Amino acid sequence: MFGLESKDGKLLLLVAALALLAPVILNPFPEGSAMSQFNAGYPDLMQRFVIFGILAIGFNILFGLTGYLSFGHAAFLGVGSYAAIWSMKLVTMNIIPSIIFAVIVAGVFSLVVGYISLRRSGIYFSILTLAFAQMSYSLAYSVLTPITGGETGLQIKSTDTPLLDKALEAGEIGRANLFGYGMGSSYQLELAGWQFTFNLGYYVAAVVMLISFYFAIRIFRSPFGMMLRAVKSNQQRMNYAGLSPKPYTLAAFVISGMYAGLAGGLLVAMDTQVGPERMFWTASGEIVIMVILGGAGTLLGPVLGAGFIKYFENIISKINESILQGWFAFLPDGLQDFMVAVVYPFIGKGWHLTLGIMFMLVVIFLPGGLIQGGQKIGSWLRRKKNVVAKDSTTKPAE
Amino acid sequence: MGILEIKGVNKRFGGLKALDDVNLSIAENTTHAIIGPNGAGKSTLLNVLVGKLIPDSGSVTFDGQSILGRQPHEINQMGISRVFQTPEIFGDLSVFENVMIPCFAKRDGAFRMHAYESIFAEKAIQQQAEEILADVNMLEKRHMIASSLSRGDKRRLEMAMCLVQNPRLLLLDEPTAGMARADTQNTIALLKEIREKRSITMAIIEHDMNVVFSLAERITVLAQGTPLVEDTPDNIKGHPKVREAYLGEAQV
Numbered sequence: 232m233f234g235l236e237s238k239d240g241k242l243l244l245l246v247a248a249l250a251l252l253a254p255v256i257l258n259p260f261p262e263g264s265a266m267s268q269f270n271a272g273y274p275d276l277m278q279r280f281v282i283f284g285i286l287a288i289g290f291n292i293l294f295g296l297t298g299y300l301s302f303g304h305a306a307f308l309g310v311g312s313y314a315a316i317w318s319m320k321l322v323t324m325n326i327i328p329s330i331i332f333a334v335i336v337a338g339v340f341s342l343v344v345g346y347i348s349l350r351r352s353g354i355y356f357s358i359l360t361l362a363f364a365q366m367s368y369s370l371a372y373s374v375l376t377p378i379t380g381g382e383t384g385l386q387i388k389s390t391d392t393p394l395l396d397k398a399l400e401a402g403e404i405g406r407a408n409l410f411g412y413g414m415g416s417s418y419q420l421e422l423a424g425w426q427f428t429f430n431l432g433y434y435v436a437a438v439v440m441l442i443s444f445y446f447a448i449r450i451f452r453s454p455f456g457m458m459l460r461a462v463k464s465n466q467q468r469m470n471y472a473g474l475s476p477k478p479y480t481l482a483a484f485v486i487s488g489m490y491a492g493l494a495g496g497l498l499v500a501m502d503t504q505v506g507p508e509r510m511f512w513t514a515s516g517e518i519v520i521m522v523i524l525g526g527a528g529t530l531l532g533p534v535l536g537a538g539f540i541k542y543f544e545n546i547i548s549k550i551n552e553s554i555l556q557g558w559f560a561f562l563p564d565g566l567q568d569f570m571v572a573v574v575y576p577f578i579g580k581g582w583h584l585t586l587g588i589m590f591m592l593v594v595i596f597l598p599g600g601l602i603q604g605g606q607k608i609g610s611w612l613r614r615k616k617n618v619v620a621k622d623s624t625t626k627p628a629e
Numbered sequence: 630m631g632i633l634e635i636k637g638v639n640k641r642f643g644g645l646k647a648l649d650d651v652n653l654s655i656a657e658n659t660t661h662a663i664i665g666p667n668g669a670g671k672s673t674l675l676n677v678l679v680g681k682l683i684p685d686s687g688s689v690t691f692d693g694q695s696i697l698g699r700q701p702h703e704i705n706q707m708g709i710s711r712v713f714q715t716p717e718i719f720g721d722l723s724v725f726e727n728v729m730i731p732c733f734a735k736r737d738g739a740f741r742m743h744a745y746e747s748i749f750a751e752k753a754i755q756q757q758a759e760e761i762l763a764d765v766n767m768l769e770k771r772h773m774i775a776s777s778l779s780r781g782d783k784r785r786l787e788m789a790m791c792l793v794q795n796p797r798l799l800l801l802d803e804p805t806a807g808m809a810r811a812d813t814q815n816t817i818a819l820l821k822e823i824r825e826k827r828s829i830t831m832a833i834i835e836h837d838m839n840v841v842f843s844l845a846e847r848i849t850v851l852a853q854g855t856p857l858v859e860d861t862p863d864n865i866k867g868h869p870k871v872r873e874a875y876l877g878e879a880q881v
Contacts (some may be wrong), residue, residue: 236749454733455744455750457722461730464719471679471717472790473705473734482742 237274239448242530246444251439253277254427261424265557268549271542273404274417274430279541281433281440282494287521287533288440289490293483295528296456296520300462303344303364304498304518307488309371311495316385316505316584319407323395324387326407326414326435326500330493337492338485345484347498349409349477360459371507383615384506407503409435414501432501440534448530450486457604459483491518520586524593526600535601543586550578632657632830633678633798638687640673640784640854647673648684655798656845660824660831665851666874669736671834672756674851675802678832679711680704702739710791711800715807716783718790720776724767727775728758728793735794761793763804764826765819781812788819792827801833805840817843842866850874 235243249256258272271277290304314336318329348359371379379385387405392398399405406413414432450456458479461469461488466476508514517540525536552575559570577585597603631654647670650833655661665671677689680701689696693791696704705711719727733755737743762768765785770778775786782806791799805813806819817840824831824844835841839861841848848865850857852874858865865871 234747404832441788449747450744452749453744454729454737454746454748455742457726457748458733459732460722460726461719464721465717468719468790469730470701471705471711471713473702473739473794474738475700475702475731478740482744486744553854620869 233445235448236452239452239530243441243445243448246531246534248440250281250433250441253280253437254429254433255620258427259424262426263424268554269546271546272427274428274433275502276541276545277430277433278436278497278544280538281436282497282501283521283537283541284534285436285440285443285497286491286494286518287525287537288443289487289494290518291487291522291527291529292447292450292459292490293487294522295533296459296463297480297483298452299352299480299484300357300519301348301360301484301487302512302515302519303348303360303362303367304487304491305510305512305514305629306344306364306367307341308495308498308514309505309507310340312491312505312509313371313385313495313497314492315496315499316387316503317378317622319387319393319405319499319503320385320391322394323393324405324407324503325395326409326496328497329407330439330500333496333499334489334492335493341485341488341491342481345481345488349480349484361512361515364510365512368507368510368512370559371510379507380505382507384504386504405503407500407618436497436501439493443493444530444534451530455479455482521592524590524600525625526558526602527611529600529602530601532600539601540586543582547578548580549584552579631655632692633832634688634690635674635678636688636690638674638677638689639686640670640677640684643670646854648677651687651851651854653849653856654868655830655832657797657830658822658828658843659846660833661847661849662833662835662845663849663851664838664841665837665857668853668876669851670854671851672802673854675711675800678704678800679709702734703735705744705794705796706739706799708794709764709800710794710796712787712791712800712802712804714803716780716787718775718783718786720774722775723771724762724773724775724778724786725758725771727860728761728789729754731790731794732757757793761789764792765789780808781815784808784812784816785819790821792823792829795827798830798832801831801835803835803837803874804833805835805837813837816840820844828872 233240254272254277257277258264258270260270278608286308294300311333315329315333318332322328344360344363348356348363351359372381389399389401389403391405406415409431412431414435417428417430420427420429431459458474462476462480469476521536522533524539525534526532552571555571555574555578556567559567562570575581593600633655635651635653638648638651651674663671663674673682677684680696680699680703683697691707691709694707696707719730736754759768762771765788767782767785767789770782775783778786805816808816821844823829833841833844845862848862849859849861850865850871857870857874858868860868
């Protein structure tokens with residue numbers, strides 16, 4: 232299918248089905264029920280799932296294949312966002328030109344950063360990319376305020392006059408659109424207590440994510456992708472086999488930078504504003520954690536990791552003390568307070584602690600990420616099934 | 630005129646003269662061994678030939694073209710392949726991918742942005758890789774991860790990776806160093822077979838006299854950065870100068 236091997240085609244179909252049905256799948260609990268706070272099927276969060284999925288897919292092309300650990304990918308996300316919003320300010324509020332512009336600008340920026348950073352490898356490469364990202368952040372925060380809006384960031388105001396759009400009314404805040412349809416427009420489906428929201432912005436982002444995922448599969452299965460794995464494995468042999476590792480690594484760096492720019496452009500398309508904190512080094516670190524948590528070098532892992540982290544960030548962090556009191560209300564008073572005190576550090580503002588513990592467990596016991604965990608469970612189930620099958624075939628002989 | 634011509638090459642490391650006016654010619658379609666005691670400059674010479682070191686003076690030409698100042702991958706693209714003392718392979722990749730990579734390098738050059746094509750569609754390359762794996766008796770191990778191979782198989786794989794490019798000159802850096810006796814014999818047999826099947830020029834840098842005398846057609850003895858003698862194996866065996874250079878080193 233689309234020039235893919237059947238296994239990869241099935242994977243793409245699976246991801247497509249999950250992405251298209253996400254508003255239903257992520258809302259398994261009826262509205263108003265005690266569990267409904269675990270529902271993740273609201274537009275804002277679903278958009279984040281797929282956009283950060285794109286970011287992680289792109290980062291994985293660099294880190295998963297070549298092994299070069301960039302600690303500055305948030306810079307490309309931020310640059311893409313600024314490029315997208317400027318395209319909206321100057322040309323049109325339509326998201327398509329702004330996303331394309333975001334990808335191009337992020338690509339050029341990553342070419343410059345990559346060309347310089349790739350003069351070194353290993354930890355020095357990571358530090359160089361980190362330095363570039365922090366410089367970008369600081370510049371956006373201070374010196375470049377005329378372009379970036381400094382601390383307050385950028386929005387589309389009524390004073391902006393996009394070339395192709397009609398002027399905004401005084402005081403109105405501009406919202407991005409796709410040929411006139413707002414990204415926030417949704418269709419609500421009520422179904423016997425369940426509530427599903429089908430949001431245009433989410434579906435735009437999901438389609439872009441599926442296209443990105445498709446290209447990532449193509450790259451993974453291409454001779455180019457094999458060369459990138461060769462870069463990770465043995466650059467010395469690459470050289471003596473007549474290959475130049477540098478342009479391959481740089482190409483991977485630029486591709487992953489363009490993916491980050493695409494994600495940045497989409498963030499602006501969904502929520503028409505930018506701030507410099509998007510480029511802060513913790514944002515770069517988050518990308519690394521997403522990919523490692525999900526499984527670096529695998530196709531599905533990065534998307535999974537991105538989803539996990541965004542879920543924790545938005546769902547676990549919303550559980551507060553009174554919700555906990557409710558959960559443990561069935562216990563005797565003293566025990567209830569004790570349980571709340573034990574669990575409390577791990578939820579709400581403490582969600583980083585839960586995430587940190589989970590990350591450590593994954594890195595120590597599943598170096599291949601959550602994907603490896605899934606594979607282990609899968610092979611264990613198969614083995615169990617085989618044993619059962621063997622038992623049933625041997626029994627009649629007794 | 631040989632395929633590889635080394636003329637007046639000098640290389641200094643601080644006060645040490647590693648190569649001292651080296652003149653050497655390797656004729657096409659021969660196996661030429663370069664031997665010498667420790668510190669004779671064998672490895673320095675090899676590193677000059679593959680572009681890792683640039684000599685202070687002198688010229689090195691391959692098939693009439695100078696190789697000095699070229700990058701290792703450019704020199705490989707000219708038709709020189711190198712086998713390392715410890716096999717350099719792509720440990721994380723499968724055996725089959727290991728041989729496909731040099732095939733792509735040979736066909737597409739040092740860099741090509743073939744990111745949208747599929748490996749599975751590259752039938753010609755796959756066939757080339759399969760043929761060479763069959764040649765070195767490793768076809769049934771094609772799906773194994775290269776780092777899990779035995780030492781001898783790693784050596785075979787590295788040979789296959791070099792041979793699949795049909796190099797005009799194969800440089801071997803102590804191909805049997807640290808090997809058990811049986812492995813050494815296997816490697817000698819493999820090299821002999823390669824030599825018989827293909828018209829390939831080989832330059833071997835070697836310590837083990839057994840290997841040298843069973844393979845080489847010409848031998849150059851290097852001592853203190855200078856070629857001492859160059860002759861056929863039979864004449865080298867009894868040469869007084871060689872005995873002198875090797876005194877206390879090995880029985881010749």
